[in-house]
Each structure stands twice: as structure tokens, then as C-alpha cells.
Amino acid sequence: MSETDPWGVTTLELFELLEETLGGPVEQAVATVVGVDGSAYRRPGAKMILGEDGSTYGGITAGCLEGPLQDVARDVIAAGTPEFVTFDLTDDDDGWGLGLGCEGVVDVLVEPVDERWAEPVEAYHRGESRALVTAIDGTDAVPTGSRTVFTPDGAVTEADGERSLPPEVIAQIDETARKRASEGNWCRRTAATDDGDLELFIDGITPATRLVLFGGQPDVRPVTRLARDVGLHVTVATARGGQADESSFPRADRVVATRPTDLGELVDHRTYVVVMSHNFLDDRLALESLLETSVPFIGLMGPRERFRRLRDDLEAEGVRFSETDFERIAAPVGLHLGGGEPVEIALSIVSEVVAVSNGKSGGRLRNRGGPIHDRPVSQPD
Amino acid sequence: MSETDPWGVTTLELFELLEETLGGPVEQAVATVVGVDGSAYRRPGAKMILGEDGSTYGGITAGCLEGPLQDVARDVIAAGTPEFVTFDLTDDDDGWGLGLGCEGVVDVLVEPVDERWAEPVEAYHRGESRALVTAIDGTDAVPTGSRTVFTPDGAVTEADGERSLPPEVIAQIDETARKRASEGNWCRRTAATDDGDLELFIDGITPATRLVLFGGQPDVRPVTRLARDVGLHVTVATARGGQADESSFPRADRVVATRPTDLGELVDHRTYVVVMSHNFLDDRLALESLLETSVPFIGLMGPRERFRRLRDDLEAEGVRFSETDFERIAAPVGLHLGGGEPVEIALSIVSEVVAVSNGKSGGRLRNRGGPIHDRPVSQPD
Numbered sequence: 001m002s003e004t005d006p007w008g009v010t011t012l013e014l015f016e017l018l019e020e021t022l023g024g025p026v027e028q029a030v031a032t033v034v035g036v037d038g039s040a041y042r043r044p045g046a047k048m049i050l051g052e053d054g055s056t057y058g059g060i061t062a063g064c065l066e067g068p069l070q071d072v073a074r075d076v077i078a079a080g081t082p083e084f085v086t087f088d089l090t091d092d093d094d095g096w097g098l099g100l101g102c103e104g105v106v107d108v109l110v111e112p113v114d115e116r117w118a119e120p121v122e123a124y125h126r127g128e129s130r131a132l133v134t135a136i137d138g139t140d141a142v143p144t145g146s147r148t149v150f151t152p153d154g155a156v157t158e159a160d161g162e163r164s165l166p167p168e169v170i171a172q173i174d175e176t177a178r179k180r181a182s183e184g185n186w187c188r189r190t191a192a193t194d195d196g197d198l199e200l201f202i203d204g205i206t207p208a209t210r211l212v213l214f215g216g217q218p219d220v221r222p223v224t225r226l227a228r229d230v231g232l233h234v235t236v237a238t239a240r241g242g243q244a245d246e247s248s249f250p251r252a253d254r255v256v257a258t259r260p261t262d263l264g265e266l267v268d269h270r271t272y273v274v275v276m277s278h279n280f281l282d283d284r285l286a287l288e289s290l291l292e293t294s295v296p297f298i299g300l301m302g303p304r305e306r307f308r309r310l311r312d313d314l315e316a317e318g319v320r321f322s323e324t325d326f327e328r329i330a331a332p333v334g335l336h337l338g339g340g341e342p343v344e345i346a347l348s349i350v351s352e353v354v355a356v357s358n359g360k361s362g363g364r365l366r367n368r369g370g371p372i373h374d375r376p377v378s379q380p381d
Numbered sequence: 382m383s384e385t386d387p388w389g390v391t392t393l394e395l396f397e398l399l400e401e402t403l404g405g406p407v408e409q410a411v412a413t414v415v416g417v418d419g420s421a422y423r424r425p426g427a428k429m430i431l432g433e434d435g436s437t438y439g440g441i442t443a444g445c446l447e448g449p450l451q452d453v454a455r456d457v458i459a460a461g462t463p464e465f466v467t468f469d470l471t472d473d474d475d476g477w478g479l480g481l482g483c484e485g486v487v488d489v490l491v492e493p494v495d496e497r498w499a500e501p502v503e504a505y506h507r508g509e510s511r512a513l514v515t516a517i518d519g520t521d522a523v524p525t526g527s528r529t530v531f532t533p534d535g536a537v538t539e540a541d542g543e544r545s546l547p548p549e550v551i552a553q554i555d556e557t558a559r560k561r562a563s564e565g566n567w568c569r570r571t572a573a574t575d576d577g578d579l580e581l582f583i584d585g586i587t588p589a590t591r592l593v594l595f596g597g598q599p600d601v602r603p604v605t606r607l608a609r610d611v612g613l614h615v616t617v618a619t620a621r622g623g624q625a626d627e628s629s630f631p632r633a634d635r636v637v638a639t640r641p642t643d644l645g646e647l648v649d650h651r652t653y654v655v656v657m658s659h660n661f662l663d664d665r666l667a668l669e670s671l672l673e674t675s676v677p678f679i680g681l682m683g684p685r686e687r688f689r690r691l692r693d694d695l696e697a698e699g700v701r702f703s704e705t706d707f708e709r710i711a712a713p714v715g716l717h718l719g720g721g722e723p724v725e726i727a728l729s730i731v732s733e734v735v736a737v738s739n740g741k742s743g744g745r746l747r748n749r750g751g752p753i754h755d756r757p758v759s760q761p762d
Contacts, residue, residue: 005602005603005606007599007600007602007603007723008599008600008602008603008606008723008724008727010722010724011722041600042721043721046721046722059599059723218388218389218440219388219389219422219440221386221388221389222386222388222389225386225389225610226607226610226611229606229607229610229724230607230722230724230725230727230728231722231724231725329747330745330746330747331747332746332747333746333747334745334746335716335732335736335743335744335745335746336736336741336742336743336744336745336746336749337732337735337736337739337741337743338735338736338738338739338740338741339735339739340423340424340427341391341392341427341611341612342388342389342440343389343391343610343611343612344611344612344735346389346611347611347731347732347735348732348746350728351716351718351728351729351732351743352745352746354718354719354720354725354728355716355717355718355719355745357719358718358719358720359719360717360718360719361717361744361745361748362716362717362718362732362743362744362745363716363717363742363743363744364711364715364716364717364733364736364742364743365711365713365714365715365716365717365729365733366710366711366712366713366714367742368717
């Protein structure tokens with residue numbers, strides 16, 4: 001994807017590029033939206049990477065700020081110090097008026113991709129979450145870009161203490177930062193210092209949603225591909241050793257052979273699982289293994305009646321399904337999109353995983369909050 | 382996609398390969414599922430292409446029949462005549478029992494990709510629908526594979542009359558074939574002939590859903606890519622001539638420059654349109670143009686309030702919105718999947734287009750037909 005569409009990269013891909021970039025000379029800057037007033041295309045926390053060679057990766061607006069941002073990025077890379085910039089598009093008069101994504105005020109923090117990114121980037125790829133707490137409007141004592149990284153348990157000690165936030169600032173935002181490190185999402189806070197107020201951006205970064213696909217047949221491939229395209233981290237777990245071949249699933253992040261009874265060992269409380277081995281016995285053993293874990297989503301491919309038979313078999317063996325189990329089991333897996341092509345089935349599955357991982361249920365947006373014709377249809381005067 | 386996942390190709394990609402193949406020597410066969418009894422992965426009408434070199438493109442089962450089919454395909458290509466084969470997997474005892482997609486009886490018609498495919502393949506790419514009426518269990522006078530192609534208006538006269546169905550057979554299925562040519566979907570029919578009964582497969586083939594994206598900003602790209610990946614035919618229509626650049630939208634089938642007032646000229650009663658130019662005036666003119674057409678779906682990017690303002694402006698100019706207009710307008714466009722990344726927004730849009738084009742409304746499959754725990758939660762004995 002990144003080759004044909006550098007603008008539309010996922011956060012997972014963006015963090016992969018950060019990982020590749022780190023360790024070498026500093027030739028990239030990362031721009032983060034840290035505030036929006038009005039209509040911006042991306043929300044605070046959205047990031048893009050800008051190279052000193054003019055390259056861009058990701059996009060934080062629908063094309064209206066990327067040009068000016070390249071100039072800022074070059075300065076930041078050359079100086080090695082972060083900059084906070086505000087773009088005011090409210091009186092933009094070039095025909096964008098009443099546009100979408102290119103009006104309003106957008107605050108952006110532009111930072112060099114240097115060693116200070118190593119810890120959060122490595123944590124992201126390990127599947128851990130962090131909050132980056134950064135001074136966006138610094139003081140003499142605490143310059144713009146000063147940062148402390150938080151885990152859900154508290155501040156991470158940094159090697160480069162000079163550019164960290166001072167202990168008295170950390171004390172003021174400790175609870176908020178830990179909460180954002182745990183839950184993701186962003187906020188802005190003001191901390192009092194001897195030099196005056198310090199404006200902080202707290203950027204909760206949660207790892208990509210983990211999707212485990214249990215199965216090894218060809219229909220796993222389109223699911224893998226679409227899931228990766230929309231930013232999920234994909235593991236293919238096959239019950240037959242001979243199929244655990246990375247070349248069969250080139251888009252998967254990981255391909256592992258597992259016994260169905262051991263599937264539960266691959267998951268945690270943030271893993272989404274789709275059981276699609278096509279083998280009834282394997283699927284039953286896999287489901288039994290998953291029920292003993294804290295996994296929040298168990299999708300089962302196949303008709304509703306097949307799940308009844310899986311359940312009957314398991315209950316006959318003494319397995320009990322709790323209300324929580326019925327909440328997390330999606331049978332049949334997928335949103336109701338119709339269509340029988342393999343890619344349409346894959347789209348249905350991936351859409352449901354994205355919706356559920358975002359706490360949504362997949363219906364049409366236009367049907368939320370009442371009909372769009374909530375006024376009487378207008379009559380001729 | 383086809384490079385990494387030949388199994389999961391879309392019908393559009395499969396017809397593109399047929400188009401490339403036609404005209405050269407016959408080195409490919411196309412296999413069509415023409416009947417299923419039990420659990421098969423694909424439904425009747427599903428197709429795959431098999432090359433005499435052993436290559437495969439598309440898949441009609443989840444891997445269980447593709448091997449034997451390659452042998453049939455080689456025979457068919459060598460002999461130049463179609464074959465009808467039945468695979469009975471009901472007593473398959475290799476561990477697939479109670480599986481999904483690899484049990485039951487599957488009837489498959491395997492035909493050489495020869496000049497008889499030219500008319501329906503060309504029609505498909507022109508956006509026209511056809512029904513292929515084919516003898517799958519022939520008689521002496523009407524051998525297996527004899528075919529007549531129908532438009533919604535009636536039988537197409539073929540150059541090679543020898544392998545067409547005789548007029549008395551056509552008379553018996555004319556109405557059914559025209560209906561399938563109009564609506565798509567398949568059926569089987571038996572026709573009486575002097576030599577006995579003739580079993581026919583009627584294969585309604587409708588062209589890929591046409592999606593027109595009105596806009597030229599970078600956020601059109603991930604929508605284009607995902608839409609193409611799931612089998613839609615994508616036109617990017619930009620209102621600014623300078624942006625009508627195919628290199629900006631490499632995955633689009635077509636990139637055209639248009640005045641927003643002329644957008645209606647690009648659509649018909651089967652075109653799905655998403656208006657996403659980000660420019661309020663352009664979007665208003667585009668919407669006005671579309672309201673005068675028979676287009677069945679008008680998605681509008683942006684918050685509900687933005688549509689209210691578009692509507693207010695248009696009504697002030699005398700435009701009246703009918704109930705039909707409210708039915709076809711999706712504002713905001715998309716399914717409710719959450720997530721703010723460009724690819725997630727694209728996923729939301731593409732999922733809604735697929736759902737609506739299939740007559741569905743999104744939502745989770747598991748929530749159809751009552752909860753899955755429609756029996757009391759089991760208690761210990």
C-alpha cells in the first residue's frame with residue numbers, strides 16, 4: 001500500500017517507518033496534530049512523517065497544510081529541536097470556504113525523529129501502550145518539545161534527562177498521563193511552573209489491534225490482506241504444521257503453527273480472534289481454548305446452526321457459556337454486507353472487527369440520531 | 382492484489398483476465414459452480430480460471446477441489462470441449478467431516494476460454510448484463526456446453542450457431558433467461574427436447590458495481606484502493622482539471638475531469654456516487670446535478686450539519702427533495718465503524734456501498750434473527 005498511497009498509511013505502517021528510521025542519521029521529522037479549532041481532516045494525535053528530502057508519509061490534512069509543513073520539517077531536522085506551529089485557515093479565501101478539513105485553526109508539533117522516539121516505538125511494536133507528554137509551548141526552563149513518556153504504571157525514566165519534564169510538572173499530570181497511557185486518546189493540560197504556565201499535549205498511543213485468524217485455507221488470505229490494509233496487526237494461526245508457511249500469507253505479520261487446544265496461548269485481553277479453519281473438530285477445540293481466556297472477540301465463520309452444534313458439543317463436555325461469552329462471540333462473524341465473493345466475506349469480517357474494537361456496531365451512519373429528513377419535506381411556497 | 386492472492390480475486394479481476402486471454406490460443410479453462418447440495422464455500426455462478434500450465438486464478442472451494450479440477454481443465458483445453466463434473470464429498474473421511482465448504486455435492490461446468498466468451502466478456506466491461514444459458518447435461522443433438530447468451534431483451538445471435546441452443550429450447554426458457562439477464566443471479570431449468578430432457582444452467586452476470594468518487598484530494602485514494610480491492614469499478618471525477626491525473630489515483634479504473642454541474646452525466650441507475658470534494662460549493666453543485674438523475678446512492682462526506690446547509694442552500698434555489706431523495710442520500714456516508722484514520726474512513730464508505738448495493742444495511746450478522754443465546758444459559762446438571 002505505501003508504494004501507491006503514501007498519504008493513506010495506517011498508524012501501524014507509520015510506526016514501522018519510525019522503527020526503520022531510528023538508529024540512522026536524523027533525516028525525518030514527525031508532525032503531530034495537537035489541537036484543532038474548526039474543521040480539520042484529522043484529529044489531535046494524528047501523525048505524519050516528513051523527510052528532509054521532501055518526502056511525506058501519512059497526512060494530517062486533506063492536502064492543505066502538507067506544503068508549509070515541509071518547510072517547518074526541514075528547519076526542525078536541521079536544528080534538531082522541536083517546533084510548535086499554528087496554522088490559521090479561518091480567513092482562507094481561496095475557495096475553500098465552508099470546505100471540509102481545510103478551515104479552522106490547526107496546532108501542529110513538529111519533532112525530529114531522534115533517539116527519544118526509540119522507547120515508545122519499540123513499546124508500540126511489542127504491543128504496549130504509552131502516553132507521550134510533551135511541552136508544546138515551552139518556557140525558558142522547559143523548552144518546547146520537552147517530553148516524558150508514561151506507561152499505564154507511571155513515568156518512564158529517560159536516558160536523556162535534560163529534555164524530560166521536571167518532577168514538579170510530572171506530579172501535576174501523573175494521573176491523567178497514566179490514564180491516557182492505559183486507554184489511548186489525547187488531552188491538553190496546563191501545568192504551573194516557576195516560569196509560568198506550561199502547555200502540555202498528552203498523546204495516548206495504543207498499539208494496533210491484534211487480529212488472530214485461526215485457519216489455513218485460502219480464504220484466510222483476503223482477510224489477512226484487508227485487515228493489514230486497514231491497520232490491524234495480523235497473526236495467522238494454523239492447526240496443521242504444513243500450512244504454517246509465511247509464503248502462503250505474505251501480508252500476515254506472523255504465521256504460526258499451533259494446536260487448536262493451545263490457541264488461547266496466542267491471545268490476551270486485547271486480541272480479536274476469528275475461527276475459520278473449516279474443520280469442525282479443530283474449531284471446537286479452538287473455541288474451548290479461547291473461552292478460558294480474556295479475549296474480547298471470538299468470531300466464528302459459518303452459519304448460526306454450526307455454532308449451535310459447536311455449543312452443544314462443548315456443553316455435553318461440561319463447558320458452560322456465560323453471558324460474557326455470548327457478548328464476545330460473533331456467530332456468524334461479520335457485518336451484514338451481502339455478497340458471496342471471498343473479498344466481500346473478508347470485508348464483512350474486517351469491518352466488524354474494526355467496529356467492535358472501536359465500540360461501534362456497524363449500522364449506517366445516516367441512521368444514527370434520527371432520519372436526515374427530520375424536518376417536513378419542503379413544499380412549494 | 383492478484384500477485385499476492387490469486388485465490389481471492391474479484392469477479393472484476395477475473396473478467397479482466399478473461400479479456401486478456403481471449404484472442405490468443407486457448408490455454409485457459411473457466412470452471413463455474415452450477416450446483417451445490419450441502420456445504421460448499423462458493424455459490425452457483427462462482428468462477429475460477431485454470432491454465433493448462435497448472436495456474437489457477439480465483440477459487441470455487443476453500444482448497445478442496447482445486448487439485449482435481451486442474452486435471453479436468455487440462456482435458457477440456459486439449460479437447461476444446463466443455464465438461465460437466467460432479468464432486469461428491471459427502472463420504473469424505475479425511476477429517477473434513479462437519480467442515481465448512483468441503484462437504485456436500487458440487488456440480489462444476491468446465492469450459493475452454495474460447496471465442497464464445499468474447500461477447501459476454503465485452504458486455505461485462507461495457508457495464509451490460511447478460512445471462513449465459515448452458516446445457517450442463519447434454520443430449521446427442523445438444524451436447525454439453527451448448528450455449529446461448531441472453532441480454533435482458535432476448536437471445537443474442539451467435540456467429541457459431543452450431544454450439545448454440547436450438548430455437549425450441551430457447552423458447553422454453555426465454556422469459557427466465559431474460560429475467561436473469563436483467564437481475565443477475567442463477568437458476569437451473571429442464572427443457573424438453575426430442576432426445577429427452579436437457580438440463581440447463583442459467584447464469585445471470587451483472588457488471589461490477591460502478592462507484593464514482595467526486596473529489597480530488599488525497600483522501601480519495603484510500604477509498605479508491607479499498608473499493609477496487611473488493612471488486613468495485615471506480616471512477617474518480619475531479620472538479621479541478623489539474624487534478625484529473627491518473628497517476629494520482631493509480632488504482633482507479635478511470636480518472637476524469639468534470640464540472641460539478643455535469644457530474645450527472647457520468648452516472649446511471651446503477652452507479653453509486655460519493656461526493657467528497659471538500660469544497661462546499663462544488664459539492665452543492667454536484668448534489669444538484671445528481672438529484673436530476675436516477676442514481677440510486679448519493680453518499681455525502683462530512684457531518685450531518687453540513688448536509689443541512691447544502692440542503693438549505695438548494696431549497697432556497699427552488700430544489701425540492703423527495704422521499705426518494707432521502708432514501709438514496711447517505712449523509713454522513715459510511716457505516717458506523719469508528720476510528721478516524723483515512724483507511725478507516727475509507728473502509729466505512731466502501732462497506733456501506735457494498736452493503737447497499739446488495740440490499741443490506743450493515744449491522745452485525747450475529748444480531749439478525751434474534752440473539753445467539755436464544756436458549757436459556759445452560760445450568761450445571
